[in-house]
Amino acid sequence: MSTVVPEATMPPPPSTPTAAAGRSYRWLLLVLGFLALVSSVRVVSGANEIDSVGTIQAALIATCPILLAALGGVWAERAGIVNIGLEGQMILGTWGAAYFTYYYGPWVGLIGAALLGAVGGILHAIATVTFGVDHIVSGVALNIIGAGAVAFLAEAYFRDLDGGGIKQLTGLETPPKVDIPWLGEAASDLADKHWFMISDFAALIAALTNSISIMVYIVAGLVFFTAWVLWKTTFGLRLRSCGENPQAAETLGVNVYLFKYVAVIVSGVFAGLGGYMLVLVSSSGFVTGQTGGRGYIGLAAMIFGNWRPFGAAGAATMFGYTDAMQLRNADAVHALLLLVAALLLIFTVLRLRKGDRKNAVLFAAVGVAFLAWFLLSDEVPREFAGMTPYVATLLVLALGTQRLRMPAADGKPYRKGEAG
Incomplete structure (x- = not known):
């Protein structure tokens, strides 16, 4: 299905109330940060x-x-x-x-x-x-x-x-x-x-x-x-x-x-x-x-x-948004290029902070390409707008699957009694 990180040998420690509160706080900051980013793109692009x-x-x-x-x-x-x-x-x-x-x-x-x-x-x-x-x-x-x-x-x-x-x-x-x-x-x-x-x-x-x-x-x-x-x-x-x-x-x-x-x-x-x-x-x-x-x-x-269900919800929202954008105002579709560029450059910084230079360079290159496309054009061809959800799918799978972990026995054959 995809390139995955090897399964950890020890189970993760049980969640504590403090850890749960910390995760909730981080999710809140993430949502507010994304809202600020979208709002900034809206203001800059008009x-x-x-x-x-x-x-x-x-x-x-x-x-x-x-x-x-x-x-x-x-x-x-x-x-x-x-x-x-x-x-x-x-x-x-x-x-x-x-x-x-x-x-x-x-x-x-x-x-x-x-x-x-x-x-x-x-x-x-x-x-x-x-x-x-x-x-x-x-x-x-x-x-x-x-x-x-x-x-x-x-x-x-x-x-x-x-x-x-x-x-x-x-x-x-x-x-x-x-x-x-x-x-x-x-x-x-x-x-x-x-x-x-x-x-x-x-x-x-x-x-x-x-x-x-x-x-x-x-x-x-x-x-x-x-x-x-x-x-x-x-x-x-x-x-x-x-x-x-x-x-x-x-x-x-x-x-x-x-x-x-x-x-x-x-x-x-x-x-x-x-x-x-x-x-x-x-x-x-x-x-x-x-x-x-x-x-x-x-x-x-x-x-x-x-x-995971919430991760899938976030990814599906992104795909649904790009699907909906193809039917909206052409200026909004063009502004989407700036939003994608900003997200990719943010991912570049995050990868660099984790020492992942290889993927950081890849994110940076694609982000700069989208930024250049936004700055050097006035609109997105209608034909490309119709392809937006499928292009987004390929882009995400190409750039975002390096740290994913699928279930260990996913897709593997199983017959009753194999446990011996």
Whole structure:
């Protein structure tokens, strides 16, 4: 999957309240620092659309499908199963969302998308866990099967419906939206003043309180749910042990096959919910092929997030933001070059402080290239803007995977009784 640091021989020391408080403080400083950086880029470039209320809402909606796929990847790979089939499971979820929403409404459509994604998870689990098929081969096959099955099902079931066709189904009821008028309007007014940092924070509040889909909040809740289950419960500890050392887990009485099955099925459920987001929140209906590779981008977000839910959320937000920016003001897309340059140069300084000169030089070279592009141009070609999320994916995987650690037994074959 990626170049990783060798696994530590000793487990990390248990977390203490003081250590937890220190981490919370560092995260707060990191968030405030990033907000200050974005605000500085906005002021210098004059591109107020870079973090306007509309841009943030578009970024949140674009982030959610990617984030759900990334969370699905976290569940599967923490149990030792590489899930390249996230894309196919998401495709299956789009059809389930459209079919069940058309007949029963958006909440049953949510269940339908989850069930279709779970079907993809079951197929992947049968192939990889029961029959020991190579995880990559099984995932690629699942992607092909998912795309073909949904194309067939769409033509068979949507062709004669109102708003339907052989490749689409429109006019679907959408999930409710969260709207807090008094807070949203006040925050929007403050955001329009374009004050340093204050207006940027107000724009975020306005985006979360002005007619934003309730699914954004549900997805955020799923991030915390995943972190709690996998890192704070006995079930999560046993599941993660299957991805680190399944032979040792077996000797302790853990049913490794069962935990791997559960993890991969839950992974499919999350990917299916990502398909639901694409059909009923990100767009106005179902169209075949509308995933657009977001399952793969979700997999990249999971890797860049170090196989952890909050890390995956941060990476998915970055990808979702770049995805949303291609549809916004051209000046904002151009200002994004300055933001990327600034981030890369900050990473350069951090690498130098840690004595990592090789990667520091690489970050510096790419950062200077982006800065030169910003200074020597007035706009970004529209064709490149459409490629932004995919370019960001490649850039992150090329520059950001040197210090990542995947689960030790991720992708390795396991047969019951190997522990001897």
